[in-house]
Amino acid sequence: MAELECARLAVMASGRGSNFAALQAAILNEALPAKIVRVIVDQKEAAVIEKAKAAGIPVTLVDYHAFASRTQAESIILDRLASDRIDGILLAGYMRILSAHFVATYPNRIINIHPALLPSFPGRHGIEDAFHYGVKVTGVTIHYVTAGVDSGQIIAQVPVKIEDGMSLAALAVSIHEVEHVVYPQTLKHLLKEGVFN
Incomplete structure (x- = not known):
């Protein structure tokens, strides 16, 4: 598929990068009409950095603590994404809440994966919260990102x-x-539906 027909995607991650790896593998193995052109990371020790570099995908590290506000940190990210001509963003264990301004810049084009069945157990500890609550069924949710x-x-x-x-x-x-199955499957569906076009 021609480059111009491919959705240009960014992945934002904070940790191991296993969902990034699953998404990248699906794009390559299934010849999905997309390309991950940038990985945004907020933790300098995140293992996803090496995974992205091994895949030949450029990484931008944005240390929020180096900025006076979230707005300033996000402006660096938004400038980078604009420069990369990003069509959509896939959050893969990105442990920060995006501002309303950031989300409005990519309306209905930011996707997140959450390790629980929303609306139950939102937030950072979805797996632990569901486990300790004692539910018999939990799961994985893919959803559009809002503020x-x-x-x-x-x-x-x-x-x-x-x-x-x-x-x-x-x-x-x-x-x-x-997660490693449903996120790539959902990406395939979203690309077919033209969500990032």
């Missing part, structure tokens, strides 16, 4: 059963395994 915390329109959900005697660590593994 609220995990409050955007739901795109896809996949349940994960919490088996009797299951440890928190085992649940986390199960959740991540589902």
Whole structure:
């Protein structure tokens, strides 16, 4: 597929980068009409940095603590994304809330993955919160990003059963395994629907 027909995507991540790797693999293996052209990271020790570099994708590290405000940090990111002519953004374990201004710059073109069945257990500790609450079924949610915390329109959900005697660590593994399947599948669907065009 010609370069001009491909959606130009950025991934924003804070940690291991396993969802980034799953998305990148799907784009390459399934010849999806998209290209990840930038990875934005807010943690200098994040393992996703090396994964992105190994894939030949440029990384921009933005240390929010180096700026007087979130607005200033986000302006650096937005300038970089504009320069890269980004069509859409995929959040993959990005542990920061985006401002209303940031979200409005890419309306309905920022997607997030959350390790629980929203609207239950929003926020940073979705896996732990569901586990400790004692629910029998949790799961994974893909949703559009708004300025609220995990409050955007739901795109896809996949349940994960919490088996009797299951440890928190085992649940986390199960959740991540589902994430690595459903996020690429959802990206494929969104590209087919022309969400990023």
